[in-house]
Amino acid sequence: MSNMLKATKLDFSLVRPYFKVIGFTMLLPIAFAAINRSILTGVSFAMCFIAMTTGYTFSITEKNSMERLYGILPVKKSEMVIGRYLFVLALGALALVVSLITQPIVLRVIGETVEKVDIISAAIGGLFLFALYTVFQIPGYYKFGSIKGRVFMYIPVAGFLATLFLLPKIPMDNSIITTLSNSPVLLIVLVIVLVVVMYAVSILFSIRIMKNKEM
Amino acid sequence: MTDYLEVKNLSKSFDSFQLHNITFTLPKGYIMGLIGPNGSGKTTTIKLILNMLKRNSGEIKIMGLDNIIDEQKAKAELGVVFDTNYFSDDWKITQVEKSISVFYPNWNTERFAEMLRKFHIATNKKVKELSKGMQMKLMLACAFSYDAKLLILDEPTSGLDPVSRDELLQILSEYIEDGEHSVLFSTHITGDLERAADYITYISYGELFFSGSKDDFVDMFRIVKGGTNELSADLKGKAVGVRTFPTGFEALVKTEDVAAFSTLDIEPATIDEIVVFTSKRGEDYE
Numbered sequence: 464m465s466n467m468l469k470a471t472k473l474d475f476s477l478v479r480p481y482f483k484v485i486g487f488t489m490l491l492p493i494a495f496a497a498i499n500r501s502i503l504t505g506v507s508f509a510m511c512f513i514a515m516t517t518g519y520t521f522s523i524t525e526k527n528s529m530e531r532l533y534g535i536l537p538v539k540k541s542e543m544v545i546g547r548y549l550f551v552l553a554l555g556a557l558a559l560v561v562s563l564i565t566q567p568i569v570l571r572v573i574g575e576t577v578e579k580v581d582i583i584s585a586a587i588g589g590l591f592l593f594a595l596y597t598v599f600q601i602p603g604y605y606k607f608g609s610i611k612g613r614v615f616m617y618i619p620v621a622g623f624l625a626t627l628f629l630l631p632k633i634p635m636d637n638s639i640i641t642t643l644s645n646s647p648v649l650l651i652v653l654v655i656v657l658v659v660v661m662y663a664v665s666i667l668f669s670i671r672i673m674k675n676k677e678m
Numbered sequence: 679m680t681d682y683l684e685v686k687n688l689s690k691s692f693d694s695f696q697l698h699n700i701t702f703t704l705p706k707g708y709i710m711g712l713i714g715p716n717g718s719g720k721t722t723t724i725k726l727i728l729n730m731l732k733r734n735s736g737e738i739k740i741m742g743l744d745n746i747i748d749e750q751k752a753k754a755e756l757g758v759v760f761d762t763n764y765f766s767d768d769w770k771i772t773q774v775e776k777s778i779s780v781f782y783p784n785w786n787t788e789r790f791a792e793m794l795r796k797f798h799i800a801t802n803k804k805v806k807e808l809s810k811g812m813q814m815k816l817m818l819a820c821a822f823s824y825d826a827k828l829l830i831l832d833e834p835t836s837g838l839d840p841v842s843r844d845e846l847l848q849i850l851s852e853y854i855e856d857g858e859h860s861v862l863f864s865t866h867i868t869g870d871l872e873r874a875a876d877y878i879t880y881i882s883y884g885e886l887f888f889s890g891s892k893d894d895f896v897d898m899f900r901i902v903k904g905g906t907n908e909l910s911a912d913l914k915g916k917a918v919g920v921r922t923f924p925t926g927f928e929a930l931v932k933t934e935d936v937a938a939f940s941t942l943d944i945e946p947a948t949i950d951e952i953v954v955f956t957s958k959r960g961e962d963y964e
Contacts, residue, residue: 469780476777480768523766532764534730536781537753678730 466538470546471553477523481516485554488512489561496566500575505566506559506585507592513558514596515616517551522609530678540673544605548666551601555593559586580647587654594658595622598665605672681739682706682828682860683727688736690726695884697722700736702879702889704828707857709850711875711892712864713949715957719884720864724832727862728758741827754782757821761833763813767806771799774816775823782824793819811842818849829853829861835870843867847874868949878949882957892949899952900936902929903943913939919955930955 464472478485492512496505524530533543563586567577596616603615643650683704690697697719704710712720725731727738729745738745740752765774771794779785794801797815799808808816814834821829829850835843847870853859865871871878871892879889888895902913905926914920916938917929930951936944947955 464780466781472780473777476769476773477766479773527764527766528762529764529766531730531758531760534725534728535753535756535758535764536778537750538781539750677732678725 466542467546467549470538470543471549474520474547474550477529478516478519481519485513485516485519488516489558490565492562493565493569496562497569497573500570500573502563502566502570502577502581502585503588505570506562506589509558509562509566510555510589510593511596513555514593514600516554517597517600518604518609518613518616520547520550521604521612525609534678541670544669544673545666548601548662548669551597552662555590555597559589559593562589583647583651587651590658591654594661598661602665602668602672605669605676680705682741683710683862684737684739685723685727686737688723688726688738689734690722690731691734695719695722697726697881697884700881700886702886704860704862704877706860707854708876709854709861709863709874710877710879711868711871711949712862712879712881713866713868713871713953714881714887715953716866719881720866721832723881724830724862724864727830728753728756754824755827757818757824757826757829759814759817759821759829759831759834761836762810763805763808763817765805765813765816767804769805771801771803771805771816774805774820778820779823785824787823789825790819790823793822811838811845814838814842814846815849818846822853827859829859831861831863833864833866835865835867843870850874866953868953871949880953880956882953887956895952896947896949898933899930899947899955900933901945901947901951902931902936902939903927903945908942913942919958921955 489509489512492505492509495508496502499505524533536543563582566585567582570577599615599618600612604612606612607614643653681703683702685700685702688697688700695717700719700723702710712723714720722731726733726736727740727745729749741755743752743755745752765777769777775787775790779787779790797812797819799812799816799819805813805816818829831850834846838846850861850863851874854861863871863875875892877890878892878895880887880895888898899918902917903926906922906924909920909922909927909929913929913931916935917931920927920929930947931939
């Protein structure tokens, strides 16, 4: 097992006592999907809620002064950081899968039709939102700790609201928007590339913060 | 390899404190006490050894490996015990093993179970349910389970009752018995060292005061005692520190200077007395 996976496993052990809370967090958005009769809304809430649990590993580490444990383990700081990102991504992927399975079932039960395109749109939207929430949050936690770092979670929220505000001002006949709306595959590829780039930059920031941090 | 730990010219600056030019060597098969008053730089030194702090200058080798370049290899040989537990409070003992063992290829599960039995640690308990002494033993059990060659303990006895302290010292003595293990043990409870340590490194106000065998350290000084009217200017000048009472005085004097005061009571100095007198930096006190 690589050191990064060992670090992921260690994070998994850390949040184990919080599995019930995390499970509830994954299931709660089913209600939002049902109320709004939209899988896109349900998945967006699910990914937002699960992104909020990213801070668990940091707060448990802080509460138990476990930075000293990380300081003595025979693992590079960069491997510890990447291990944590893998854990966060695994949690996000699990929440996405749970949402994409449960929410269409519930929506069909209450009489809504859920097409394949709705599920794909929700998956892509959810992935992008989760990435947006976590890429800011994690370096924030590394730099400022679990309490102050939480502020970084609201940066994408502010960005999201600003985008909503600016969106009506963007002309819909814009060539980029037209191209993207006519080519869903291009949009999906673009989102995936964007997510990968965001995580790569975020990981590099976090590693840099950890390498400069004195424990 | 005869030296398990080599620290050369180690320096570290903070805004309000400086660790300056610390040099010492811990040979294989021995226990070294790292002593000094609170805030003297013991924990800073240990954190620098563990690369948890960035040094300004100097060199540190753990079992011949550079502590930064070969950090992972070096840490695989290290066992560390801090004054407080570093596992998650909510972990059960079995969870501690599952979480930590993956990082050490030579982890021995049977040895871990044996250590838990020896230390009377129940596997179904959570870390937070253990006493401070038991938590310290759990950290030791982990270090022994991957056969850490060098054990570093930072103030392990602070907050322990005398029985637990005695047990710890016994464990450390057994640990080095085979001559293949060493211990660096920081403490300000110097009584522990009288019994367990072979070597002493004494840091005072961030400066290295002494590093060598415990016997040499204790032999460097004598306590000179006398009545109030026997405290001469000569003695005051030669004393490292003087403590005066209404009925007389006690002075710490270098052994080489003690012959001039043979008419007074001269006694061997304890580690505690040496630390107390030298920490006062020669100031007289009551």
